[in-house]
Amino acid sequence: MPTTDALVDLLGALAYGELSAFDRLAEDARMAPALDGRAQMSAMAAYEFGHYRLLADRLAELGADPAVAMTPFVAPLEQYHSLTTPSTWLEGVVKAYVGDGMAADFYREVAAFVDEPTRALIEEVLSDGGRAEFALREVAAGLEVSPTQRGRLALWSRRLVGEAISQVQHVLADRDALMALFVEGAGDLAGISRLVTRVTERHERRMTTLGLNG
C-alpha cells in the first residue's frame, strides 16, 4: 500500500499539473486565429480547472493543505512549460494534445498502484474533454494551408516528450515517497520498462493520428 506521503505527493503533482494546464491553455488560447478556436481552447482550460478543484478537495479530505502539497511540483512544471512555450497556435494545439496526453498516460499507469477511490479520481481528472477531435481538426486545417509545417510540428512533439521525461526524472529523484510508489508499483526494472513502452506506444499512436509520424 502506498503511504499517505506518496498519495499526497501524487495528488499534489496532479493538482499543480491541472492548475498550470489551466494557466497555459488560457494563455495559448490567445494565439487562436479565430474566436471559435479561442473559445474552444479556453473551454479546455476551464475544464482543467474543474479537475484541479476535485484534486484540491481530495487533498483537503486527506488532511493536506493543497497549496503545500503542490509546492514541490511548481518548479519542475514551470520549467517544463517555460521550455515548451508554443510560438504558434498549432504548436499550442499539439502541446495540448500530445504533451497533456502523454502526461495523462503516465498518471494512468501510476494510478494502477493506488487505492480504488484515488484511482477513480485520477481517471476522472485525466479525461480529455474531447481535445483529440479538436487537435485533429485544427492540425489538419493548418497542414492543408501550410504543409511544410509538418516537419516542424513533428520535431516540436519530440521536444515536448523529451522535456516531459526530463522533468519526471527530476521529480522522482527528489521525492522519495513518489519514487518508492513508482518502483514498488512497477515491481521491478522489467515492469518499469514495460510501463515506459506502453506510454511510448500510445504517444506514437497520437502522432500517427495527427499525421506527424513517418
Next chain:
Amino acid sequence: MPTTDALVDLLGALAYGELSAFDRLAEDARMAPALDGRAQMSAMAAYEFGHYRLLADRLAELGADPAVAMTPFVAPLEQYHSLTTPSTWLEGVVKAYVGDGMAADFYREVAAFVDEPTRALIEEVLSDGGRAEFALREVAAGLEVSPTQRGRLALWSRRLVGEAISQVQHVLADRDALMALFVEGAGDLAGISRLVTRVTERHERRMTTLGLNG
C-alpha cells in the same frame, strides 16, 4: 420590444465580456503572491467561462453565430483591458471586483429593457461567484502590510471607471440597435440620468466596502 439585432448585440457584448474576463482573470491570477490566491482568481476565470458558454448557447438558439455576434465588441473590450492592465496583484483584485462589478450593474440595468428569459439569463451570468468577499480579504490584507497603497488603489479604481465609461460610449455610438434599446428602455434623458446615478451609487458602495473611499 427590443429587436433581434439589439438582443444579439447585447448578448454578443456580454459574451465577449465574459470570454475576455476569463482571459484577463487567468492572466492576472499569475501575479498572486501565493498559490491559494492564484487558485481563487483562476476559479473566477473558470466561472466566467461557464457564463460565456451560456451566452454562446443562447446566441446559437437565436440563430446567431456567437463569433460573429462578439466581433464588434472585441476592439472596445480589448482597448479597455489594455488601458487597465494591472501592474500588481491588488490592482488585479480591485479590477475583478470594482471594474467587473460596475459592468455587471450596467448590464443589470439594461436587462430591465429585454424579455423575461433573456433577463433571467443576464442575471444568471452576472452573479459574481463570491468575489466580493475575496476582494475584501485580499485588499484588507494588502493594505495592512502596506497602507500607502490605499491612495494608489483609489486612483486605480477611478481609472477603471473612466475607461469603462469611455468604451461604453464608443460602443453605443457605433451600434444603432443597442443605442435604441438603451434610449427606449430608459425612456428619456431623465431616465438615463437616473440609471447612471444608480450605477454610480453602487460603485461608491463597493469603494466604501474596500475602504478606498474618502
